Amino acid sequence: MKIEVLQNPEPELINYLDKQIADFNWANWEVQERKPLAVQIKNEQGQVIAGAAGRSFGNWLQLSTLWVSEQLRDQDIGSEILKSFEDAGKTRGCIQCLLDTLNFQAMPFYKKHGYETQWVQENYPKTGCKYFMVKTL
Template sequence: MSSTSTLDFTLDDSKEFANIVEQKIAEFNWQHWEVSERLKLGLKLEDEHGTLLAGFSARTFGNWLQIDNLWVSETLRGQDIGSQLLAKAENIAIDRGCIYAILDTLNFQARPFYESRGYTLQWTKKAYPKTGCKYFMVKNLEG
């Protein structure tokens, strides 16, 4: 393709297309990363009827636990469920060889929760998405 040709880009907002692009990046990354294994880590708490009451999703790779989501039902908040869920996930990550944890949280979400559990603020993305901000936090799991 010559640099003077006009490209005809097609709009595709589908989840399927986004997954394909993500997979292409992952394929490239795996050729250059020293870590060849990335493991999902999911924990859930359900009631006797199978209704989800709390959940945690993350992945572990190399030295890192990357936390994606931690959610506790409104009816159970303030009862130490989130702390127990996070501690269990961190212990699993340590067993997998992780030394650090990383996460992001929005200004109206859980920064104080994570700070009280040893996470420190590393960077703030301001004006996100407009007037709020996103906090990026880490924790040393060894200590």
């Protein structure tokens, strides 16, 4: 048996290891289903110009991404998207929402919408920080 450190591992190895831990987790986790969820706004040409994505599992809704194009910012579009995403999560039975955001991103926006910081990862990735936020829906 030999331990090898790979400075440039093949994506197949990363995928294999990710799948092994995912298989273990699914075999032992109390939740048997994770459902993707997204909200989008398209322009007349059919291009996505704003949206949100995440997933629901058990009692939780997880927001992974919320993005609004430059031309739509400062028009409360982000608030509408967030509300639509949360409402869809409630429809699925979610009672809490989890997200993370970086110090230069949208922490004040989420705070305005009732999210509370549960934990701050300091010095991320070097001098910034990452906020982990939760809201009861």
